[in-house]
Amino acid sequence: MATEHVQLPDIFTRWFDSHGWAPRPHQLALLEKAQDGHSSLLIAPTGAGKTLAGFLPSLTDLATRPKSKPGMVKPRLHTLYVSPLKALAVDIERNLTKPVAEMGLPIKIETRTGDTPQHKRQRQKIDPPDILLTTPEQISLLLANGQAELFFKDLKYIIFDELHSLVTSKRGHLLALALSRLRRHAPDLQTIGLSATVANPEDLQRWLVGQKNGEELSEKIVVEGGAKPxxxxxxxxxxxxxxxxxxxxxxxxxxxxxxxxxxxxxxxxxxxxxxxxxxxxxxxxxxxxxxxxxxxxxxxxxxxxxxxxxxxxxxxxxxxxxxxxxxxxxxxxxxxxxxxxxxxxxxxxxxxxxxxxxxxxxxxxxxxxxxxxxxxxxxxxxxxxxIGAQDTPPLLEGAIDVLAQHILGMACAKPFYEHELYEEVISAAPYSNLSQEQFSRIVEFVATGGYALKTYERYARIRKTKDGTWRISNPQIAQQYRLNIGTIIEAPVLNVRLTKRKANGSIGRGGPKLGTIEEYFLEMLAPGDTFLFSGQVLRFEGIRENECLASKTFDESPKIPAYAGGKFPLSTYLAEQVRKMLIDPQSWATLPNQVREWLELQKRVSRMPSHNELLLETFPRNKKHYMIIYPFEGRLAHQTLGMLLTRRLERMHARPLGFVATDYALAIWALDDLGERFKNGLISTSELFHEDMLGDDLEAWLDESWLLKRTFRNCAVISGLIERRHPGKEKTGRQVTVSADLIYDVLRSHEPDHILMQATRADAATGLLDIRRLSDMLLRIKGRIVHQKLDHISPLAVPIMLEIGREPVNGEAQESILLEAAEEFLSEATGHLK
Amino acid sequence: MNMASPVTSNQETLCSLATELNGVNVVCDFRGVLYLPNSKTLIVSDLHLEKGAAFARRGLLHPPYDTSQTLDKLHQCIDYFAPQTVISLGDSFHDQLGSEFLPEKARSQLKHMQTGRDWIWISGNHDPKPHKSIEGDCMEEVTCETLQLRHEPSDDDKIGEISGHLHPAAVITRRGKSVRRACFATDGNRLIMPSFGATTGGLSLKHKAFKGLFDTKNLFAHVLGKEQIYPISWSKMRG
Incomplete structure (x- = not known):
């Protein structure tokens, strides 16, 4: 890295010397780019001194600024540092304060997170530090303030830490929008992105700078990985x-x-x-x-x-x-x-x-x-x-619900002209493809809900005034915006509190708080059930107000299986590698013996697919007929495929009964002999797996799926349609919060094309359903499905067959649960009915 | 007879379920209304009309379709039972302004339903004052045959009481999956109506708000299914 004309102030050189260090080349390179007025992306492995590199431009600039004299205007905010984690901001403050103190630099550094006390936040607005370490949500909050323009007008640098993890979520979309507004307040603002190695650095380079035609890129500095792990x-x-x-x-x-x-x-x-x-x-x-x-x-x-x-x-x-x-x-x-x-x-x-x-x-x-x-x-x-392969997910188009939140925030700051805000928004990389028309629809949604039935004009949150600007209808709207900001939606949770069981069977009141647990999990528990939490087996005692009471038990194995946290699907890249390994017996030599023998057995009694083939096995078992496929596309895509295939088999009268999906395979079972039907050509595999299933079949299934409801809830909260549930502030006694599920049902039956329904479908397609992967796969295997008709289960099929029966029943089976409970009663009560 | 168990069911599935409350025959219908055949009275509770608009007034722009959905469903029930009297058991509107700002289309639909029959609005905690801009008599409580009808369940007068307010729901768990559905709750003495409004949620019968209201030995939830009523006893519920 050539860094001829970089200016490192003497005080910094002396500080490096005093520790026996020298500035690393990438630190100087980044400083040089910054001094030349460029925004940059720094890609470096952990431990490369990334943080210091990121702050060096700002520290050197602050160190050399003229001393402030009495009567001079107080300096305003100079640098923003944004991290995805509160803890990271606190950590950085510690690490940054040390060199600043050692050099004796007159630089004020402060953090501002959700935990910062109100009085301190207030003071920061009037008397800001030089460097503010904060989170994306806090920036949006500051921007929605009437004083935002003044507060940010001297901002020179903004540093994004762990940028690769920030940009892949809706949080990243909100931050990109905030950045587009910051650029307007401070046109000369320079960005610095710090990132681990990523598959497509250009995505991040685009993200860091204002877009005009989607081609603008920041500078890039890459530090090669250190020692191989x-x-x-x-x-x-x-x-x-x-x-x-x-x-x-x-x-x-x-x-x-x-x-x-x-x-x-x-x-x-x-x-x-x-x-x-x-x-x-x-x-x-x-x-x-x-x-x-x-x-x-x-x-x-x-x-x-x-x-x-x-x-x-x-x-x-x-x-x-x-x-x-x-x-x-x-x-x-x-x-x-x-x-x-x-x-x-x-x-x-x-x-x-x-x-x-x-x-x-x-x-x-x-x-x-x-x-x-x-x-x-x-x-x-x-x-x-x-081989240093990278498989971070590609960046997604900016989400509609996030933009709705941002638009309301901007109206809270000051009245806006629609076309001006539009220009600003499309300068943010995730929104650069947004059409003017779609933007207007979202503004309409923010104003009156955007419903075809126009009955809410009188309740509009923002209104177009005579001078052509949009402004908020009343100050309460701004208050509401502040309470509902952010894109992280937690599932409803209850505190778990440890209590003692008294000898008479009653339950004590207090005890230490162990953590939080999802409400839906607790709904499955009856008092006396045991479950695993916080490293111990607990006995569920009951729910009191917003707390789950549990006592210690000496049971060794919990009765109710532990709840599932987030499960990552297998990445596309790894799936490809596993498929390659499977078709190449040469590579099996490096696998443990028992795995190799398993694969060899499979090859003998069934077959292994060759390159780009999809293996489809059928066999009978216990009066049912199974078909197993091995796409290796991850559980989400397989689950979607399973839903769609069973619908099709139903239509072909093959009487499918159910399916189960893992990261590697999909199993479907039916009453009809699927193997016979494939063999006789009664069902053609190419017809069954035709990509047109992603059209009407998908639409029809989605409409009745519970997956969409869950997604809708998040979109509704982020876009400000329903209120966020604040932990500890839930209303006690009667439920007053409106269930998002019920709103979804009403909206689906009356206005299925509402903009929020569109947003929900788009989210589900990328998230829970993994449609893109599924469609890539259907294209890949077209005309390459090999059917292997077997009399017995194959070795490769054993793992997924063991999963059958572990899956919980899905939403569509709810009525049958009710019927079952009612029938139990009926036979008990009457002895002869049904 | 002081048992809440179902008495008769002629049909294949229980699309409505007849039972007895303080000597009066009552029919629990899967759509969420209660019908009294002797007095040809239809009882419905917690319509929460204009709930969407009530939220919109507070800056949360919920879809404006709940009122028409609720009224359409009520219309079907009225066509089916052709009652002489309709009693709305309180919380008919989600807030007091609801009836005043009721959109024209809903207003005329309501009027159509009211034509040729008596209509009583019982006051609820969401709509405590009389509704002036719509038809129907507004009352605090009403007696029908030997039954006492009011919005909130009382502490002392439970024999033959029909109320609403609490939005009872049954939570049934089977095979690690739980289902929550609105229900009629009755122990043969009193009956609490399910909420009828399209966007009204339910409160589990196991919630402390129901504590002491029922003799749980005789308590049944007549659960609203898609096309039938499922009678489920207290001991089968969780929550």
Whole structure:
């Protein structure tokens, strides 16, 4: 990196010298670009001094500004730093204050998050610091204020940390819109994006600068990865199970590894896995090693304790979910163990980055596959990490609900002209393709709900006035906006409080708070049921106000399976690698014996698909007829495919009964002999798998699916149609909040093309349904479906067959549940009816 | 007879369920209305008309279609039973302004339904004052045969009382999946009506708000299904 004319003030050179350091080339390169007036993206691995690089332009600029004299206008906000996590902002403040203090620079640094007290926020508005460390939501809040223009007019730099993780969500859309407004207040604003390695850096480069024709890019600086990580797959003599996700078989080996290392981080994919693993480890923890648990549902104070103990190297192991994914600095972790398949190569790289947080030393990691397919997936991920493959998801078009929220916020700040705001919005990369017409519809939605039935004119939230501007109807609208800002919608949760069961069976009142749990999970529990939470088996006692009361129990195994946290689908890239491995027997040599033998057996009794083929097996079992396919496209896409295929088979009178989907395969069973029908050509596979299923069939199914309701709720909250539920502020007694489900039903039957319904379908298509992947797959396998008719189950089919019966009933089966309960009663009560 | 169990059902499925309350025959209909055959009276509770508009007045622009959906459904019930009297058991409008700002189309639909029969609006906590701009008699309570009709369940006068207000719902769990549906709740002494309005939610019968209201030994939820009523006993519910 050539950095001839970079200007590093002497005080900085001396500070580097005093520590025996020299500024790294990428730090100087970024400074030079900034001094030349450019915005930049810095891509660097963990431990490369990314944060200091990001702040250097701002620190040097502040260090050399003229001293403020009495009578001069007080300096306004100079630099904004945005991070996805509150904790990260606090962490950065600590790390930044040190060099600033050591150099004696007159720079004021403060944080502003949801936790910042009201009086301090108020003071910050009047007397801002030089550098403000904050979150995306806080920026939107500041921008919706009438004083925003003055507050931000001298803003020179804005630094986005972990940009790769910010931009892939609706939160990123909100932030992009905020950035478009900041550019208007401060036209010379320069952006600095800090990111881990990503598949398409251009996406981020576009995101960082204002768009005119979709071609504008920021500068880019890339630091090549440090030492290669040392990753292995766990060697074990135990039998690797066919299916399941617990990896219980490997606990003995995992415990040995913990003993051999100083501090081990154990990553799992879901909270339930975390709970289970933690419990398993403690049952064999003969040496009483300090092993802790850390996941998003635990109480914040409990998490802080674990984090503090971690920083002091007081723990030997921590079981964690994605809450620890991002780049907060921890103690001396010397081993990362990943339980279950990583589901994506980038995620694996990020997690492994947690071990040995110094760039030049190799990280050490062990992958523990939970079943045989995961062995292949781990192997693929391992190869991917070595070749530096990246599979972060492509950026999505800006969401409609987020834009609606932003428009209302802008009206709260000051009246706007529609065309001006439109120009501003399309300068934000995610919204650069938005049409003027669609924008007008969204403004209309913000104003009166955008309904075909125009009855809400008198209740409009924003109105077009005589001078042509839109302005809010009354100050309460702004108040409401502030309470409902943000794009993170939590599922309704209740506190879990530990109580004592008294001898007479009554339940005590108080006790420590253990964390929070989803309401829908509690709905399944009856008093006396046991479940796993916070590393222990608890007995559910009941719900009191907004708390779930639970007592300790000595049961070893919980009755109700732990609730599912977020489950990542298998990434496209890894899926491709696993498919490649499957068709190439040469590559099986590197797999454990038992897995290799399994694949060889499959080849003997059935077949392996060749390149781009889709294998379809059929066989009878217990008077039912099964068809199994192996697309490897992830559970979401398979689930959608399963729904659509069963609908089609129904129409073809093949009498399908059900289906189950995993990350790797899809199984459908029917009363009719599907194998015979395929063989006789009564059902043509190319017809069954034709991509036209993504047309009307999809529409018809979606309309009755509960998936859309869940998505709708989020869109309705973000767009300001319904109010956010504030934790701890739910109304007690009678339910007064309106259920989003009921609103959805009304809207669907009266105005199915309403803009919010469009937004919901678009969200579901990308998120829960994975339509894009499904359609890519249907195209890929067109004319390449090979049918293998078998008399028995095949080896490859065993894992998915074991999943059958574990899936809960879906929404459409609700009436039958009611009928069942009523019939039980009827036969009890009358003895002869039905 | 002081049991709430279903007495008769001639049809294949229980699209309505006849039972007895303080000596009066009452019919629980799957659409959420109660019919008294002897006095040809139709009872409906918690219509919450203009709920969308009530929210819109507060800046939350809920879809404006709830009123017409609720009225259409009520219209069907009235066509089916052809009652002499209709009693709306309180919370007929989601707020007091609802009847005043009722859109013209809904107003005329309501008027059409009211023609040729008596219509009583019982006051509720959402609409405590008489509705002046629409037809019908406004009352606090009303007696019908030997039954006492009011919006909120009383503490002391429970024999033969029909009320609404609480939006009872039954939560049934089977195979790890739970279903929540609106229901009639009765122990043979009193009966609490399901809420009828299109966007009204339900409160589980196990919620503390129902505590002490029923003799749970005899308590049944007559659950509203898509096309039938499911009688489910208290012991089968969770919540």
């Amino acid at each position: 040392n990753i292995t797959i766990l060697q074990t003599d135990e039998r690797i199970p066919w299916s399941g996700h617990s990896a219980r078989y490997a606990m003995g080996n995992v415990y040995e590894q913990i003993k051999e290392h100083q501090t081990t981080l154990l990553f799992v994919n879901t909270r339930s896995q975390a709970e289970l693993l933690f419990q398993e480890l403690w049952t064999i923890n003969e040496e009483n090693l300090p092993i802790a648990l850390h996941h998003g549902s635990l109480d914040a104070s409990k998490r802080r304790k674990v984090e503090a103990a971690m920083a002091q190297n007081a723990l030997r192991a921590v079981v964690a979910t994605s809450t620890l994914d991002l780049g907060i600095d921890w103690g001396d972790v010397d081993l990362v163990i990943h339980i279950g398949a990583p589901k994506g190569a980038s995620r694996l790289a990020q997690r492994i980055g947690r071990s040995n947080h110094r760039m030049d030393e190799p990280s050490k990691a062990i992958l523990v596959p939970a079943n045989r397919f995961e062995v292949m997936e781990c192997k693929a991920a391992l190869d991917a990490n070595y």
